Amino acid sequence: MSFFIREDPLTGSRRIIASVRSRRPHVLKEVVEEEPFQCPFCPGNESLTPREFFRVEGNSGWLVRVIPNKFPAIPHMHDVVVDSPDHRADIESIPHLDKLLWTYKERLVHYYNQEGVKYVLAFRNRGKKAGASIPHPHSQILALPFYPKRFLEEKARYERENRNILGEFLRKELELQERVLSVSKNFVILMAYAPTTPYEVWIVPKDQISSFVFENRFEELAQILRETVSLLKNFLGEGLSYNITFQSAPPWDRDYHYYVRILPRVSVIGGFELGTENIIISVAPEEAAMELRAVKYAGQTELK
Numbered sequence: 207m208s209f210f211i212r213e214d215p216l217t218g219s220r221r222i223i224a225s226v227r228s229r230r231p232h233v234l235k236e237v238v239e240e241e242p243f244q245c246p247f248c249p250g251n252e253s254l255t256p257r258e259f260f261r262v263e264g265n266s267g268w269l270v271r272v273i274p275n276k277f278p279a280i281p282h283m284h285d286v287v288v289d290s291p292d293h294r295a296d297i298e299s300i301p302h303l304d305k306l307l308w309t310y311k312e313r314l315v316h317y318y319n320q321e322g323v324k325y326v327l328a329f330r331n332r333g334k335k336a337g338a339s340i341p342h343p344h345s346q347i348l349a350l351p352f353y354p355k356r357f358l359e360e361k362a363r364y365e366r367e368n369r370n371i372l373g374e375f376l377r378k379e380l381e382l383q384e385r386v387l388s389v390s391k392n393f394v395i396l397m398a399y400a401p402t403t404p405y406e407v408w409i410v411p412k413d414q415i416s417s418f419v420f421e422n423r424f425e426e427l428a429q430i431l432r433e434t435v436s437l438l439k440n441f442l443g444e445g446l447s448y449n450i451t452f453q454s455a456p457p458w459d460r461d462y463h464y465y466v467r468i469l470p471r472v473s474v475i476g477g478f479e480l481g482t483e484n485i486i487i488s489v490a491p492e493e494a495a496m497e498l499r500a501v502k503y504a505g506q507t508e509l510k
């Protein structure tokens with residue numbers, strides 16, 4: 207058993223890493239059986255959704271639709287993005303994933319041009335354990351009239367230390383190579399140092415880009431997301447529930463380094479976590495990296 211306490215380099219949040227082999231998350235092999243229902247996100251059922259804001263057209267119908275969320279967290283500020291016409295698709299099987307990422311950027315730009323908007327989060331919930339109420343692949347864009355807690359904590363550190371905290375952290379991680387999964391032309395893919403969920407992966411641009419609004423390397427990022435989600439599913443199970451979040455600054459704030467998180471939902475939050483706001487993680491990130499690299503090099507999936 208390994209036991210240590212770790213601080214997230216960006217927020218200062220503490221994590222208890224108590225890695226016990228027998229407490230490893232169970233590999234979920236089952237694919238969730240769905241009850242038949244009329245899916246509002248499937249082609250042909252467009253009239254079941256509110257009038258769309260935006261769509262990406264393909265050769266035979268739409269590829270991506272952006273519609274208002276029927277149950278918005280904040281009215282008029284909350285999009286649902288239908289990721290694909292294919293009800294059964296997921297990140298690794300969406301051929302136009304680059305266009306989906308471009309759509310996120312377009313919607314971020316749209317909301318950041320609205321008066322009163324301070325912060326916009328693009329995120330994706332996949333599977334019931336990740337909060338997805340509809341199985342059809344979709345994402346969400348939520349605009350806020352305030353800065354969220356995590357961003358404020360990160361910004362306080364950036365300002366106090368007056369340096370690019372994530373950039374420096376990335377350099378150290380690349381030297382250590384303990385948690386790095388792979389490196390592409392412009393991005394580093396690594397296990398989170400002080401994760402919020404076991405097997406949390408970060409995708410970090412090598413250069414300091416403050417906001418996803420300034421991103422344009424969508425094909426490269428799409429390929430990384432496909433390969434990383436495939437790898438996690440190969441290891442944790444095809445039925446894996448997970449979240450993806452885009453941690454990005456508003457365009458007017460350049461002192462930040464954006465990154466993408468993939469958070470597999472293989473554990474539940476209990477009373478300890480709620481009572482302390484600290485999290486116990488049952489798999490050390492460096493052990494998770496070793497396990498995932500072993501799957502990768504076993505040839506089950508190719509990370510370039």
Ligand SMILES: [Zn+2]
Nearest residue numbers: 245248293342
């Ligand atoms: Zn559907």
